[in-house]
Amino acid sequence: MTYKGYLIDLDGTIYLGDKPIKAGKRFVDRLKEKNIPFLFVTNNTTKTPHVVKKRLQDSFDIDVSADTIYTASLATVDYMNDKGLGKKVYVIGEEGLKEAIFSSGFVLDEEHPDYVVVALDTDLTYEKLAVATLAIQKGAHFIGTNPDKNIPTHRGLMPGAGSLIAGIETATQKSATYIGKPEAIMMKKALERLKLAANEVMMVGDNYETDIRAGIDNDIDTLLVLTGFTKKEDVATLPIAPTKVIDSLDEWQV
Structure with a gap:
């Protein structure tokens, strides 16, 4: 299947702490080359989108706009505004x-x-x-x-x-x-920002409990990459299998 857009985790998928995951940069470059829209959906609340953008550029040589970064902080604000208490x-x-x-x-x-x-x-x-x-x-x-x-x-x-x-x-x-992954609150808002339906995108991440469950629980196809939290030996015992499992994002053709 060809996907019209991607929701992508950061830590453990594009980089690991301070260490670059080189296949992550190559994956983003392929999306940019083909003009495929994507949104980084991260549970990290410690940095603003502009700080994340700068870090991606300075530390990992990934050039994206701040608008491509949707954090759990932004989703929390969206939720509180909707709740109206x-x-x-x-x-x-x-x-x-x-x-x-x-x-x-x-x-x-x-x-x-x-x-x-x-x-x-x-x-x-x-x-x-x-x-x-x-x-x-x-x-x-x-x-x-x-x-x-x-x-x-x-x-x-x-x-x-x-x-x-x-x-x-x-x-x-x-x-x-x-609020954050795997909850519907964040995923619905992310799809709104990407302006695509759940069946048109793929959720990419390293953590079964957050990234992959975010897709499974919200009817979004999932790509589990084994570069961070979830290990290869865990895959056979996962309660619901991801759509695809790969060792490296270099294996995935967009």
Whole structure:
């Protein structure tokens, strides 16, 4: 089948931490050469699209526009705007998430926020966890930007946002509303941005739990590339098989 567009993960698919995955660049180059639209769909909330664009260019020699980058931060803002509960928010997260939220008209409130948004925060403290827990107990709508338990890096699998969110779920006895892959919230918005239907695109990624389930759960064909989170030995035991499984993006013809 020929796909009209691609939704593509970044970390573990195009690069691995600070290390380039050279086949990832070649894959993007082939898409650009054939004028096939694509959108990088990433659960990473720590960087803005413009920072991601610059990093792709400077570190991995991949030249794309910021408009091709859709983060879980942007999807979270889209969700909060659609939900319409108010404009007060408490955020555990880094600059990419905070800039997206506060530049969209939301304001910080630690005591009685309408939303508590929790994402990866490498400066996490007990006090931040306490403020979030108390606000959720008072009735704030609890949002987890993405469920990733781990992040693949050159050091190995590091704790991800899902690990932090799980701790607050335990403390509050409340379940978060998750935004990022594999949730429909993010995938529907990504398809809107790409201006294509689910049956016209392929979801490309390295993580079965997020990237591939994002496709399976939302009726999008999937391409699992074994360069990051999910390993070759795991494939035989996956509950629902991806549409295709490859060792390298060099194997995929667009």
